[in-house]
Amino acid sequence: MSKIQYQFKKENLAISEPTKHKAEQLRTEEMLINLGPQHPSMHGVLRLEVITDGEIIKEVVPHIGYLHRCFEKHAESMAYNQTIPYVDRMDYVAAMNSEHAYALGIEKMLGITQQIPKRVEYIRVLVAELNRIASHFVALGTYGLDIGAVTPFLWLMRDREHILRLLEWVSGARMLYNYIWIGGLYYDLPVGFEEKCQEFADYLQPKLTEFQQLLVENKIFVERTANIGVLPLAMAINYGVTGPMLRASGLKFDLRKVDAYSVYPELDFEIPVGQGQMGTLGDCWDRTYVRAMECAESLKIVKQCLLRLTTDLKRTREFDPQAAVPKKIRFKEQIDYYARAENPKGELGFFFRTIPNSDIPFRIKARACSFCNLSVLSALSKGVMLADLIAIVGSLDLVMGEVDR
Template structure:
């Protein structure tokens, strides 16, 4: 499998010099303000970009938010901890399992029961989280290809994503918003036959990922549209708080599944891919896309390892109860607490403030990775062409339910 994700070549058509920046003074005419959006799928949801242009050259981009109003944090401050989980699903609704995992892990750490969670539950959480990571990356890759003119990858990605959604629906009863990962456990154990069907899907998916690489990231037109475009230097990424594929695409091998070592991830063997400028400049749109493609392979490896543990070391038993450690009343001590986890789009963090008397948080704050990643768009778009802006915003992979939370 490793041979399918290693690049040791540069096509001949990339040997020629490619302009890295268009200088506004070369085309100086008169500045104009364009409003791009809100629309879908070109700007991935309810987002308006105020673009200052000089001819075709972008002078500045100001993102305007506030068309969705999930109000997650205010909802959370009026509900008990265990009833907040369905609202967590609705932030990044493309990766709800991952968001649930981060939130639940935070509450468990506050209660001091994190180490009491049975290994079977931990491995099931990894399986569903990595399946959802695959589904999220399929949306990112498919819609991105469609944004810049290729329709076939979108159809292929939606076809394969549909199989993941069917698995998760069989597991939880819901198609996208699951309420499956509970504080202290799970809603249900895996259905009988889930492990076998999941392995069948993984076997089916591997050749499809090779086709995806050939169709998209190796494609000459895709490379020309994304290489040297939207370059995000590593210091800028760090200063803006970018995380996930945005940060790793700029060359930093930083993944909270390794850094924080939460759940069952310390027991799994996986790599953290980074952008290396193989087709252009390190940190460009191509590198960010490349990182997401390789992460799909790494998720496949983690799912296989977790399923192997679930079918050998931590098999289903008659007396296994996934709700055995679910607390009847969640009332943590008075404290300020922050926890973070690696979502498909980056670091998702939750801050809680509790008073020790109530099961409702006094303050709940979500650190949304899409919000930070989107904030850098003005910095990496200056000097690009208007046509490149669509490629840049697509490479960020934002979900506005998480941004306007």
């Protein structure tokens, strides 16, 4: 070996040893990754700060931003009945349900729940359950899309479009309805609506069975979601998780049954719960299963409402959907009141604080379902693979209009 060759080999060894040592360090050092957003409308609204050790997640910190919704601040400068269009913009995928919860809260404070006509109550439940199905279709379709299944998304968006057209026919708006008013409705159902809705219900019944086979029972989907993101019941309760996420962990808790508001006590429907059929109780598959089963139960409610609305609660010329709408909403004294209802994503609650002799509230605070359900993400994601985080986030069914603060 020449002197030049020996010198080159010596220098090469001197460089390669520290480099090899640094490579070993990189294999064990934690990395900070900013995950998301994956959708154009999500920029600045939700960002996940993920600390990983290789492919294993050590910590997930959700950073929430602003969607310029400002519902709670708007409510402090407007009359109670003028706030309903802003309620729509919270969970904009299930606006009817949000309006229903808000209107029920004010009506209970005013003590006028007994004055609401039965036809109004059944119409409210009818449109709310149609919107519940549409909301679950978005949750299920986009969840399949998140983990690689394109066809279920296209099928569900096709059927959701029928629901949106029905709700647009009722209210005049595609997604943000302002249809359920305090004390009544904006207008009665259009002529011929009951027949078209019944036609849609008959069409959708077999489609739900097809979807069950296409996605929920699909072998690849089961393997991708079973035993992933397991949410124990005790953890769900401690974090304030509600709705399908809570029921997927095994607790049969639904405010439509527990609080028995509106005309739900007069209707026959079941509360689906997770049973750990494909994996562990409370996993991502259970959350998908519960939402799919709730679509079938909501369809049962829709059919029962249509039966009542076309028999003993038929439309008449004398019927006025605004007969019980108060002309002015004022409270003589300060009242602190909390009202809640079952939204597609969980318990939507409103805390009201009134100003004496004023039609503008001092404070309205919303207990948003998605905001509370998001809080459990960090606990669910510890120790899982990075790829599984996408499956877990999708199973939460988040709508950013409820999350921003």
